[in-house]
Amino acid sequence: MSSPIQLQPDETFVLNVGPQHPATHGVLRVKMEMNGEYIVDAETVIGYIHRMHEKMGENKTYPQYLMNLSRMDYLGALGYSHGHVLVVEKAAGIEVPERAEYIRAIMVELNRVASHLFWFGAFVMDLGGFSPLMYALQDREYILDMLEAVTGSRLTYCYFRFGGLYNDIDDDFIDAARRFIPRMRKSLIKYDKLVTGNIIFRKRLEGNALLSKETCRKYGASSAVARGSGINFDVRKNEPYSVYPDFDFDVPVYHEGDSLARYMVRMEEMEQSLRIIEQGLDKLPDGPIMPKKKPKLIKPPAGDYYQAVETARGSFGVRLVSDGTKTPYRLKLRSPTYSNMHLFDESCRGMMIMDALAFMGSLDLVIPEIDR
Amino acid sequence: MVTYFKDIYSGLVSLFIGMEVTFKEFFKPTVTVQYPYETLTMTERYRGHVELIENDEGKPNCIVCGLCQRACPSACITLAGVKPEGEKKKVLTKYILDFTRCSLCGSCVESCNFNALEFSKEYNLASTRREDFIFDLLQRLEDRNK
Ligand code: SF4
Ligand code: SF4
Numbered sequence: 001m002s003s004p005i006q007l008q009p010d011e012t013f014v015l016n017v018g019p020q021h022p023a024t025h026g027v028l029r030v031k032m033e034m035n036g037e038y039i040v041d042a043e044t045v046i047g048y049i050h051r052m053h054e055k056m057g058e059n060k061t062y063p064q065y066l067m068n069l070s071r072m073d074y075l076g077a078l079g080y081s082h083g084h085v086l087v088v089e090k091a092a093g094i095e096v097p098e099r100a101e102y103i104r105a106i107m108v109e110l111n112r113v114a115s116h117l118f119w120f121g122a123f124v125m126d127l128g129g130f131s132p133l134m135y136a137l138q139d140r141e142y143i144l145d146m147l148e149a150v151t152g153s154r155l156t157y158c159y160f161r162f163g164g165l166y167n168d169i170d171d172d173f174i175d176a177a178r179r180f181i182p183r184m185r186k187s188l189i190k191y192d193k194l195v196t197g198n199i200i201f202r203k204r205l206e207g208n209a210l211l212s213k214e215t216c217r218k219y220g221a222s223s224a225v226a227r228g229s230g231i232n233f234d235v236r237k238n239e240p241y242s243v244y245p246d247f248d249f250d251v252p253v254y255h256e257g258d259s260l261a262r263y264m265v266r267m268e269e270m271e272q273s274l275r276i277i278e279q280g281l282d283k284l285p286d287g288p289i290m291p292k293k294k295p296k297l298i299k300p301p302a303g304d305y306y307q308a309v310e311t312a313r314g315s316f317g318v319r320l321v322s323d324g325t326k327t328p329y330r331l332k333l334r335s336p337t338y339s340n341m342h343l344f345d346e347s348c349r350g351m352m353i354m355d356a357l358a359f360m361g362s363l364d365l366v367i368p369e370i371d372r
Numbered sequence: 373m374v375t376y377f378k379d380i381y382s383g384l385v386s387l388f389i390g391m392e393v394t395f396k397e398f399f400k401p402t403v404t405v406q407y408p409y410e411t412l413t414m415t416e417r418y419r420g421h422v423e424l425i426e427n428d429e430g431k432p433n434c435i436v437c438g439l440c441q442r443a444c445p446s447a448c449i450t451l452a453g454v455k456p457e458g459e460k461k462k463v464l465t466k467y468i469l470d471f472t473r474c475s476l477c478g479s480c481v482e483s484c485n486f487n488a489l490e491f492s493k494e495y496n497l498a499s500t501r502r503e504d505f506i507f508d509l510l511q512r513l514e515d516r517n518k
Contacts, residue, residue, distance in 0.1 A: 060445050063443075063479065064443070064444075064445035064477075064479065065445070066477065067445070067475050067476075067477035071475075131394050131397070135397065138403055141403075148415055148417075148418065149415045149416070149417065150417065151417070152415075152417040152418055152419035152478070152491065153418075153419050153476065156475070156476075158475075158476070158477045158478055166478070166482075167417065190393055193389050193390065193392075193393050194389075194390045194393040194394070195390075197386045197389060197390070198386050198387065198390050199382070199383035199384075199386045199387065200383075200387075
């Protein structure tokens with residue numbers, strides 16, 4: 001939205017949003033230069049929760065680093081672990097049994113739905129609606145219970161292993177997942193009625209924070225941010241990995257580029273994830289979840305390896321440079337939110353502050369994942 | 373002008389549809405648990421901090437091989453043992469877990485080949501003192517058997 005008043009740069013003041021602010025969902029600081037309620041310039045300041053994950057990757061052995069990945073994005077942790085195990089398996093030439101790969105995909109998709117649910121609740125709460133958060137958390141709780149029963153933890157899973165999984169899923173899990181899918185579909189209709197159709201919600205988001213394709217490309221945005229601006233890119237489709245080619249699912253793309261488009265993409269992604277889970281459960285092959293010869297010492301041959309995966313927050317890449325020893329020479333983690341967030345500085349100029357916060361909510365930021 | 377009123381009308385309808393949802397939810401059963409009056413049992417695979425497994429005689433299964441200590445990414449485990457005269461196996465004398473650093477990754481449990489470590493179901497662990505999270509697992513095992 002363009003600002004109706006003429007901005008007077010000499011009459012500005014600096015507003016500090018964060019590092020502890022409910023709207024930033026984590027320890028992110030945004031230094032905003034304001035003219036009244038309009039943003040003249042903004043600068044996102046990151047690094048408040050930097051924990052040297054990449055450096056730790058160079059010091060720890062491969063198996064010891066497994067649990068670090070789930071500490072990056074605490075809402076969609078499994079997607080990140082998936083990227084890491086895949087790149088190490090590629091490097092060390094470890095075969096993964098088919099069943100393990102299917103279970104991984106099911107788990108990652110469940111985790112994606114959980115993550116989107118939390119984003120949905122938090123986003124609507126940013127806009128002033130509280131009940132949707134409670135409903136979303138209730139649905140998310142079913143997923144967390146399922147994941148807890150299998151993996152042993154609720155958020156920071158350490159479930160994937162090189163070559164397979166920590167332990168197998170049981171019939172209870174399969175039953176619970178099958179019961180969950182229709183329930184979640186019903187909930188999606190409920191959210192549609194309660195939020196998507198709501199006139200106040202729509203009026204606030206339509207035309208809010210238009211992002212062009214070029215901006216998205218320039219900053220390397222992915223996930224719903226790019227797909228809401230008409231870029232049809234999903235790593236699961238464009239550079240298929242794991243067992244995703246076996247599944248039939250669509251990539252929702254909207255061309256409007258506003259906050260509502262980003263919202264719609266994520267809401268439809270949940271339905272697509274449910275479809276993948278359904279197919280995964282149907283096709284789930286029997287067999288072992290670890291290769292016959294469990295890889296004991298992991299020492300990938302020297303080389304440069306890369307693997308990208310589609311996490312709940314966008315395309316996450318792991319670049320592994322091995323020098324043939326027990327620890328990586330370099331482990332670069334390409335964080336999707338890092339790119340998605342940096343759009344904000346440029347795009348929020350001239351916006352009103354409440355529009356900018358709605359925009360920030362639509363980006364789905366998880367700060368520990370940016371800082372790593 | 374007509375669209376203006378149409379907008380108001382459809383807007384109002386959308387609000388009422390939303391209210392209908394919340395109204396229905398109001399009469400749905402409560403799903404939350406009134407902690408601490410009610411608690412949930414932890415699932416079979418729940419990961420609390422690690423705990424020593426004892427054998428039939430109430431002694432730890434551990435033979436002080438030190439694999440768990442080496443597998444731990446955060447160096448949480450300190451252990452010691454002695455080899456009594458005439459015995460084949462070492463006997464555990466000290467097993468300290470520094471839970472302030474533990475990430476519950478499970479490397480220690482997986483690395484143990486002697487069925488000596490397991491995850492506990494402990495989750496009520498709030499404290500204001502750092503020392504409360506340094507667990508003497510051997511002591512805990514003895515306390516359990518008291
Ligand atoms: S669970 Fe992991 S971090 Fe905790 S003591 Fe065991 S190996 Fe160390
Ligand atoms: S790996 Fe098992 S047997 Fe070895 S020291 Fe640790 S607990 Fe004891």
